Amino acid sequence: MGKLYLIRHGQTDWNLIGRIQGCQDIPLNAKGRSQADALRQAMAARPVDAVYVSPLIRARATAQVILSLYPVPERVIKNLEEIHYGLWEGMSLEEIKARYPGEYDLWWRGDPEYAPPGGESLSQAMERTAQAAELILNEMKEKNLQAAAVVSHGASISCMLNWLILGNRRSLEKEFPVYNAAVTTVEVDGETGKCWLKELNDSFHLGGELQNSEK
DSSP: OEEEEEEEOOOBHHHHHTBOOTTOOOOBOHHHHHHHHHHHHHHHTSOOSEEEEOSSHHHHHHHHHHHHHSOOOEEEOGGGSOOOOGGGTTOBHHHHHHHOHHHHHHHHTTOTTOOOTTSOOHHHHHHHHHHHHHHHHHHHHHTTOSEEEEEEOHHHHHHHHHHHHHOOSSSOSSOOOOOBTOEEEEEEOTTTOOEEEEEEEEOGGGTTOOOOOOO
16 A cells, blocks of 8 residues: 655745735745745655656755655656646735636635636636646556655645546646645555545644645
C-alpha cells in the first residue's frame, strides 16, 4: 500500500487579501514561510521517496522544506499548476462579480465547461490534474515508490481528489476544502491503483489552524 501526501502551498499576500492568484507567480508571505517551516514537523513522520511540485514559486518554496528532510528527486510538473483564471487573476471576487456578472454566475454555479476570459474551464483543469495524478501513480508503480509528496494548489488538489477518490475527471462531484500547508493523505493500492482518502487537511503542525484562502 503506497501513500500520496497532497500539500497546498503556504499562505501568500494574495491569499490574505482575497485576490485570485491562478498562475500568477506570487511568493509566500511571512506567515506562509512560517507555515512551510511548520510543515517540517508533519513531514518528519511521513518519509517520501519523491516530491512532485507545481512550477509556481509558492509551491516550490513550500516543497523545499520536504526536500531538506529527504534527499529524494524533485519533479516539477506543469499540470500541477493552479487553475488558469485568465483576466480574473489579480481580482477579488467582488471585482469579478461587478465586472463580469453573467460570467461570475456561470463560474459560481460550477459549470464545468465555462472558462473565465483568457482562462481554462473546470473540465480542462480536472483533465490536466488527472493526467498529473496518473503520471505520478504510474511512476510510483514503475519505480516501486512507497510514498510521494505532491505540492500544489487548492483548486488543483480538489480537482485531483475528485479523480483519485471518486473517479471523476470532467466535473467537480465534490469540492474538497484544501488548506494552506495542511497534509491530505491518500492511500494507493500498488496493484490496482485504487485510492482511498485516509486523512483530509491534517493541521496539527499548524496548531490546529485552518486557512482556506481563495485561489
